[in-house]
Every structure is written in structure tokens, then in C-alpha cells.
Amino acid sequence: MRRFIIILILTFLVSLLGSSLAQAPQYGGVLRRSLVNDPPTLDPAMITDTASDEVARQIFDGLVEYNEKGEVVPVIAKSWSISKDGLTYTFYLRDNVYFHNGRKVTAEDFVYSIKRVMDPKTASPRANFTEPIKDVKAKSKYILEITLKEPFAPFLSTLTYSCFWVVPKEEVEKLGKDFAVKPVGSGAYIFEEWKHDVKVRVKANLKYFRGRPYTDAIEWAIIPDEQVDFLNFEKGLLDITGVPDPEWDRVSNDPKYKPYILSKPILGIYYLGFNVQKKPLDNKYLRWAIARAIDKESIVRVIRRNRAEVAYTILPPNMPGFNKDIYNWAKENFSYNVEEAKKLLEKAGYPGGKGLPEITIFYNTSKAHQRIMEAIQANLAEIGIKAKIQNYDWAVYLDLLDKGELPVYRLGWVADYIDPDNFLWVLFNSKNFGEAGNHSFYKNAKVDELTDKARKISSWKVREKYYNEAEKIILEEMPIVPIYYYVSQPIYQPWVHGLYIDPLTGLSGVRYRVVWLSKR
Amino acid sequence: MYRYFIRRIIQAIPVFLGVSLITFALFFIAPGDPARLIAGQRADPEVLALIRKAWGLDQPWWIQYFLFLGRIIRLDFGRSFKTNIPVLESILERFQATAILALFSFIIAIGIGVTAGIISAVKQYSAFDYIAMIIALLGVSAPVYWVGIILLLIFGFNLGWLPLGGYISEYGLKAVILPAIALGTRPAAYFARLARSSMLEVIRQEYIITARSKGVPEKLVIFKHALRNALIPVVTYAGMVVGDLLTGAVLTETIFAWPGLGRLTVQGILDRDLPVIQGTVIFIAFIYIIANLIVDLSYALIDPRIRYE
Numbered sequence: 001m002r003r004f005i006i007i008l009i010l011t012f013l014v015s016l017l018g019s020s021l022a023q024a025p026q027y028g029g030v031l032r033r034s035l036v037n038d039p040p041t042l043d044p045a046m047i048t049d050t051a052s053d054e055v056a057r058q059i060f061d062g063l064v065e066y067n068e069k070g071e072v073v074p075v076i077a078k079s080w081s082i083s084k085d086g087l088t089y090t091f092y093l094r095d096n097v098y099f100h101n102g103r104k105v106t107a108e109d110f111v112y113s114i115k116r117v118m119d120p121k122t123a124s125p126r127a128n129f130t131e132p133i134k135d136v137k138a139k140s141k142y143i144l145e146i147t148l149k150e151p152f153a154p155f156l157s158t159l160t161y162s163c164f165w166v167v168p169k170e171e172v173e174k175l176g177k178d179f180a181v182k183p184v185g186s187g188a189y190i191f192e193e194w195k196h197d198v199k200v201r202v203k204a205n206l207k208y209f210r211g212r213p214y215t216d217a218i219e220w221a222i223i224p225d226e227q228v229d230f231l232n233f234e235k236g237l238l239d240i241t242g243v244p245d246p247e248w249d250r251v252s253n254d255p256k257y258k259p260y261i262l263s264k265p266i267l268g269i270y271y272l273g274f275n276v277q278k279k280p281l282d283n284k285y286l287r288w289a290i291a292r293a294i295d296k297e298s299i300v301r302v303i304r305r306n307r308a309e310v311a312y313t314i315l316p317p318n319m320p321g322f323n324k325d326i327y328n329w330a331k332e333n334f335s336y337n338v339e340e341a342k343k344l345l346e347k348a349g350y351p352g353g354k355g356l357p358e359i360t361i362f363y364n365t366s367k368a369h370q371r372i373m374e375a376i377q378a379n380l381a382e383i384g385i386k387a388k389i390q391n392y393d394w395a396v397y398l399d400l401l402d403k404g405e406l407p408v409y410r411l412g413w414v415a416d417y418i419d420p421d422n423f424l425w426v427l428f429n430s431k432n433f434g435e436a437g438n439h440s441f442y443k444n445a446k447v448d449e450l451t452d453k454a455r456k457i458s459s460w461k462v463r464e465k466y467y468n469e470a471e472k473i474i475l476e477e478m479p480i481v482p483i484y485y486y487v488s489q490p491i492y493q494p495w496v497h498g499l500y501i502d503p504l505t506g507l508s509g510v511r512y513r514v515v516w517l518s519k520r
Numbered sequence: 521m522y523r524y525f526i527r528r529i530i531q532a533i534p535v536f537l538g539v540s541l542i543t544f545a546l547f548f549i550a551p552g553d554p555a556r557l558i559a560g561q562r563a564d565p566e567v568l569a570l571i572r573k574a575w576g577l578d579q580p581w582w583i584q585y586f587l588f589l590g591r592i593i594r595l596d597f598g599r600s601f602k603t604n605i606p607v608l609e610s611i612l613e614r615f616q617a618t619a620i621l622a623l624f625s626f627i628i629a630i631g632i633g634v635t636a637g638i639i640s641a642v643k644q645y646s647a648f649d650y651i652a653m654i655i656a657l658l659g660v661s662a663p664v665y666w667v668g669i670i671l672l673l674i675f676g677f678n679l680g681w682l683p684l685g686g687y688i689s690e691y692g693l694k695a696v697i698l699p700a701i702a703l704g705t706r707p708a709a710y711f712a713r714l715a716r717s718s719m720l721e722v723i724r725q726e727y728i729i730t731a732r733s734k735g736v737p738e739k740l741v742i743f744k745h746a747l748r749n750a751l752i753p754v755v756t757y758a759g760m761v762v763g764d765l766l767t768g769a770v771l772t773e774t775i776f777a778w779p780g781l782g783r784l785t786v787q788g789i790l791d792r793d794l795p796v797i798q799g800t801v802i803f804i805a806f807i808y809i810i811a812n813l814i815v816d817l818s819y820a821l822i823d824p825r826i827r828y829e
Contacts, residue, residue: 037787038603040602040603041602041603041604043604046604048558048559048560049560120570120573121574123570123571123573123574123575124567124570125558125559125560125563125567125571126567127564127566127567127570128563128564128566128567131564177599177604180603180604180605181603181604181605195687195689195779196605196610196613196614196779197614197617197777197779197780197783197784198686198687198689198690198777198779199690221686221690221777222777222779223685223777224773224774224777224783225685225774225775225777227669228669228672228684228685228775228776228777231672231673231676231677231684232684232685234677235676235677235680235684237684393552393790394557394790395551395552395553395556395557395790395791395792396550396551396552398552398553398556398557398561399551399552399553399556400551402556411561413561426562432562435556435559435562435563435564435565435568436562436563436564436565437561437562
């Protein structure tokens with residue numbers, strides 16, 4: 001008996017040791033990812049898309065970044081202070097950060113990088129992110145000072161954006177425009193190879209100041225077809241990818257895959273917008289009637305196969321400023337209810353849809369959008385609104401949206417930085433009509449005042465109050481109908497460990513230095 | 521023949537000018553602002569103005585056109601608005617991939633298509649004829665996307681014999697087999713039908729009957745007397761097929777993750793990337809002119825009655 005107990009204890013200890021060994025992160029291996037298209041650029045000053053962002057994020061670092069909870073945390077800046085008037089930001093930099101060419105990163109490099117984005121000659125599509133900046137200077141080798149024109153509360157948050165990542169002046173000047181294809185940064189991985197439309201490869205920066213990344217390299221294969229991409233995953237040729245909609249039911253119910261699917265709402269919404277200055281959509285009751293006629297639950301359940309969350313508010317649930325009371329209020333007043341929708345249509349002056357001209361719902365060409373627009377079209381028919389749907393390719397669509405020529409349109413918005421300002425000011429402040437973000441051409445003096453004031457105040461409590469107030473006014477006036485919040489749902493192989501979802505953009509925002517691979 | 525060649529090349533110049541002018545005009549007529557697409561869904565008007573200025577898009581279209589012509593004479597196709605990469609470099613890089621795929625697809629199309637068509641004609645109404653023509657009908661009707669996915673599922677995924685998409689730089693020549701079959705299927709089917717009908721027409725002609733009545737062996741009748749004449753329409757069609765294949769096949773390239781000219785062209789159009797659109801259109805025009813020239817010259821080789829003086 002005693003012998004049996006000893007064997008049992010030993011077995012237990014060995015298995016414990018084994019499991020703890022299995023859990024210990026391992027170094028080595030190549031992480032294999034895929035991208036739908038070739039990244040247009042790897043120059044941080046020029047990045048506007050997710051493919052470029054995902055690759056460049058591994059090569060470059062900035063002053064600060066978001067952690068998994070979406071909090072701003074130090075990277076090259078080890079700490080910072082903000083003056084009482086909210087105008088001066090002083091960053092204290094680490095003295096042990098090196099560019100991939102071996103030179104130390106100093107405050108002057110940030111001065112150069114930021115001024116480069118501000119310089120009209122660079123023609124950075126993200127130059128507007130530097131708009132609040134009055135001056136940027138190096139107080140010493142490792143102290144950087146940024147002065148703002150006026151207080152801008154989300155400023156620290158905006159510094160996480162790719163255009164603020166640090167680049168080495170000598171490499172930019174040596175390579176000129178080719179810096180976009182041969183980038184040199186200071187991040188966890190070093191750019192190695194790029195075969196356009198085939199693959200991009202980066203290798204581990206063994207001297208990285210936060211410790212070398214777990215994997216030896218990351219390789220992104222460019223696979224434009226999502227079905228083929230998923231075949232590659234199923235064959236074990238990719239380590240992390242997304243699941244195509246037609247495969248979702250099979251994959252998400254398969255015990256082989258189920259434990260390896262992550263799911264998390266990101267900071268984005270899909271919505272139906274109205275040009276509130278165009279007849280007949282200038283009628284608030286008509287907009288309410290449309291909102292109440294749309295069966296969002298069915299859209300999410302049937303069309304999106306529960307791969308999104310039904311939205312009632314503009315701010316997504318993980319965004320600071322999201323208010324559960326506003327959510328409940330909006331849900332109660334604007335959720336799917338055919339009878340209420342009919343009453344509202346009557347109140348709008350169109351009982352049973354009589355007298356209302358046919359409405360056109362516009363969308364940018366995509367089968368996925370088309371299915372949703374068809375569902376909305378059918379929903380509107382239920383209350384007597386005749387609607388047709390019309391698509392354009394993205395270039396034409398943006399052009400028409402900017403000019404305010406689309407009375408009813410679909411759009412999505414994923415935040416650039418984690419702050420309600422990036423939703424409520426960008427999409428609804430009347431300074432931003434058209435291309436600047438307000439495609440509803442919505443104008444409300446109170447919303448303008450609240451969103452203008454909120455971005456200049458440092459107290460989060462006061463800001464939150466303003467944003468809640470503004471959001472409630474906007475929802476009540478309904479220039480847009482939120483349909484669903486985006487959810488990121490990547491799938492990974494059993495040998496992938498440490499993967500997380502970036503709270504802002506999902507997979508494309510992940511820093512892969514923390515991901516490690518066990519034996520394939 | 522030499523003179524003819526020079527004349528044809530000179531004739532190509534107004535074609536290039538016309539093609540570039542029409543592309544330019546269409547670009548400016550079509551809605552969609554490249555600066556807007558570079559900047560993304562939300563863009564500040566000042567930033568848009570900066571981008572337009574940087575790319576010369578703030579100039580009147582005719583000034584842009586003459587600047588473009590000035591560059592093109594120096595073989596400078598400019599840089600992509602979207603990627604900043606020299607357009608000629610991108611085109612040549614993609615053309616290499618397209619040419620490899622085109623070559624293999626063409627070999628499959630000609631090899632299988634013409635052979636099947638000739639056998640079908642010679643053995644008209646035989647089992648081979650019926651089966652070959654049914655397969656040809658299926659080949660003409662099957663969408664390339666469907667053929668591609670089925671090939672990938674069978675040979676890439678289930679059997680694991682061939683790569684699941686990707687380029688030869690990663691997988692060697694194995695990578696070209698499935699895309700070449702997918703791309704070559706439809707022209708092979710057309711070649712089969714064309715070669716069959718052309719051959720049938722020729723073998724009914726009097727000189728063939730004469731040859732047969734003189735006791736010329738059947739093989740000689742077919743290969744020496746009939747085939748040369750039957751090949752004229754096949755060669756004409758081959759010229760068009762080569763042109764098509766060499767200018768990229770966006771669907772095949774997309775399914776098989778093949779870095780060809782088709783994807784570059786379509787992406788350029790979607791991005792309203794004028795230098796890429798101009799560059800690829802002119803390059804495609806060049807390919808068609810050369811392909812047609814080769815076809816015209818090859819007529820003389822097949823049919824000695826045709827002369828170019």
C-alpha cells in the first residue's frame with residue numbers, strides 16, 4: 001500500500017513538473033500569418049490600413065502603446081508628465097533603445113519623426129494627427145517636450161497611433177521613398193524580406209530592450225482569397241487567421257477548433273446613416289420609424305451568424321464613456337418593434353408609407369453588405385416603406401458620401417484611438433461635414449459645444465458627463481442607426497500561445513513579440 | 521518582312537498615344553479621388569490638399585497628361601500613389617509571374633486543346649469525339665473560380681500533392697501546376713472546338729480528296745496537307761489567348777495567391793492609382809501589339825501564300 005502511495009505521489013509530481021514545463025514559454029520558430037493584400041506601405045508616416053499596420057507594428061515602437069486592457073502604457077517613454085494647463089507633455093525616454101541599424105534612439109529622433117509627419121512635403125495622410133501640436137523639441141538627449149496649441153485631452157492616446165512611431169533620420173534620408181519598402185525601426189522585429197504580393201518577413205530583434213521576442217521570425221503570406229486562406233490554416237500552414245463567414249458554423253461547433261477561437265468586441269460599429277439635411281430624411285420621426293423597423297437581432301443572428309453584437313449606442317461597450325443606462329434607454333426606445341415603427345411613420349406624416357417617395361439605401365460593393373441591406377429593405381417593406389438598394393465601388397462611394405449625395409447609406413467606423421472623441425467629435429461635430437467624418441451632415445449646437453469642450457478638458461469625470469450628454473442627444477435625433485458592434489474572432493493553432501486580441505482593432509493591432517510556439 | 525515589321529512598330533505609336541489619352545480621360549471622368557483613397561475613410565480637407573499637391577493632382581488634367589508623356593518618353597512610369605513604388609518596377613516584377621503562368625497555361629491549352637480537336641475531327645462521331653467535346657463544353661462553361669477551388673481542394677488539401685496557392689519563389693515549379701490548369705482549361709476547350717471545326721472544314725476540301733484518291737497515306741494527308749491550313753484560325757485565336765494570358769488573370773491570381781499583373785491592375789483601378797493604371801494599360805497595349813504582330817508574322821510561316829511585302 002505504502003509503495004502504491006509513493007508511486008502515486010511521484011506520478012503526481014512528475015506530471016506536475018511536466019505540465020509546468022509545457023506551460024513555460026519557449027523561444028524559436030516562425031509565426032505564420034496571412035494578409036488579404038500586400039501592405040501598401042511600411043512607412044509609419046504613410047500608414048492608413050490594417051495590413052500595413054499589422055506588419056509595421058512589429059518593426060516600430062513609439063513613446064506609448066495600448067496594453068491588452070486598452071490602457072496607455074510606456075514603451076520608449078519610461079514616464080511622462082503633463083503640465084497643469086494641459087499644454088505641455090514632457091516625456092522621459094529610456095536610454096537603452098536602439099534602432100535596427102545599431103544607433104541609440106534619442107529625443108531628437110522623435111522630434112524628427114513627428115516633424116516629418118507635420119511637414120507638408122511628406123504629404124502624410126495622417127498629418128491631421130499632428131494638428132494639435134504647436135512645437136516639439138528635445139530638452140536633452142532623453143527628454144522630449146511636446147507643446148500643444150490648445151489643450152487636447154485625447155492627445156496621449158493619439159500618440160499610440162502609427163504616425164508617431166520613431167524612425168531613424170539617416171535611414172529615411174538615405175532611402176528616400178524606398179523607406180516604405182525597406183523600413184528600419186526600433187521594434188521587436190527587424191524587417192527582413194518583402195516579395196510583393198507573395199510574402200513579408202521580419203526576424204527577431206535579439207537586442208530588443210524589452211527582451212527578445214519569443215519567435216525567431218514572423219512571415220505573412222499574402223493570400224487574397226479567404227477560403228483558400230482558411231484551407232491553408234486547416235492544413236496547418238498558417239498559425240493564426242480569421243474564419244470566413246461560410247465556414248463559421250462548422251468551425252465554431254467543431255471540438256477540434258472551438259477551444260482555439262478567441263472572441264472579443266473591438267471598438268467599432270456598423271451603422272446605417274442618414275443625410276439629415278436631405279428630404280425626406282430630415283424628418284426625425286421617419287428616422288425613428290426606420291430605426292424601429294430594422295430587426296438588428298436577426299441581422300446579427302442570421303446574417304452575421306452571431307459574429308457581432310447588436311448595437312444600440314454609438315460608443316461600443318469597451319470604449320471609455322460607454323454608458324449602460326444610455327444603452328438600456330436606447331434599446332427600450334429604438335429596438336425592433338413593427339407596431340411602434342408604423343406609429344412613428346404615421347407621426348412622420350406618411351401613414352402606411354403613403355406619400356413617401358421610394359428610398360434608396362446605398363452601400364459599397366460587397367456581398368456581405370448586400371445581404372444586410374437586403375434584410376433592411378425587407379424590414380422597411382414591412383411597415384410600408386418602399387426602398388431599393390444601390391451599390392458603388394469604394395472610390396465612387398466615398399466621393400458621393402463626401403458630397404452628401406447619399407440620403408441613406410451604410411458605413412462602419414473603427415476607432416483610431418481609444419477615446420470617445422474619436423466617435424462623437426469626428427462623426428457628429430458640424431466642423432467635420434463630409435470627408436472629415438460627419439457624413440450625416442448632422443448639426444446640433446449643443447452637440448458641437450459638448451464635443452468641442454470635452455476634448456479640451458483634462459478631468460475624465462467632466463468629459464464623461466459631456467460625452468454621455470452628447471451621445472444621448474445624438475441617439476435621440478438619430479442621424480445614424482447603430483446596427484452592430486464589431487467583434488474580432490481569430491482562430492489559432494493548438495501550438496500557438498500567448499495570443500490576445502487588441503482592444504482597438506483586433507488581430508491587426510497585436511504585438512506578436514509576446515506570442516510563442518510550442519512543438520507543431 | 522523587315523520593312524513590314526518596322527511599319528507595324530511605327531503604327532503602334534498612335535495606338536499608345538490613343539490608349540494613354542483614353543485612359544487619362546476616363547480616369548478624370550470617373551468619380552473617385554485618389555487622394556481620398558490614400559487618406560482613408562476620414563480625411564481632413566487640408567491633408568487631402570497636401571496629398572493632391574504632392575502627386576500633382578491639383579494641376580489641370582491636360583498638364584498632367586503632358587507631364588506624363590514627358591516621363592514616358594524617358595521610360596519613367598512614375599511611382600504608385602498608394603505604395604510609392606516605381607510603377608515600372610512593379611509591372612516587371614508582376615509580369616515575370618504572369619509570363620510564367622501564361623507559358624504553362626498556354627502549353628496546356630494548346631497541347632491538350634489542339635490535339636483533342638484534331639483527333640476529334642479525324643475520328644468524327646467516335647466515342648473519343650463525343651467525350652472530348654462534352655469535356656470541352658464543360659471546360660468552356662466552368663467558372664475559373666470554381667475550377668480553381670476544386671483543384672486546390674483535391675490536389676492541395678486532400679491529397680497534399682501540390683501547394684495550396686503561393687508562388688514559385690516559395691514552392692518551386694510545383695506552384696504553377698494548379699493555376700496553369702485552372703487558367704488553361706477554358707482556352708484548351710476553345711482550342712479543341714476550334715481545331716475540330718477547322719479541321720473538319722479542311723478535310724472536306726477537294727485537294728484533300730485528291731490526295732486521298734492518289735493514295736497518299738492518311739497520316740501524311742492529315743499532318744502535311746490538312747493540318748497547316750486548319751491551323752490558321754487556331755493561330756489567330758492563339759494570338760488573342762497569349763495576349764489575354766500575358767495581361768494577367770485576376771481571378772486565377774487571387775485564388776492561387778499568384779503575384780501577377782491582373783491583381784496589380786485591378787488593385788490600381790480600385791485605388792484610383794493613376795500611375796499604376798496608366799502603366800499597366802500601356803504595358804497591356806504593348807503586349808497585345810506584340811502578340812498580334814507575332815501572329816501576323818507566323819501566318820507566313822504556316823501558309824507560304826501569305827507575303828508581307
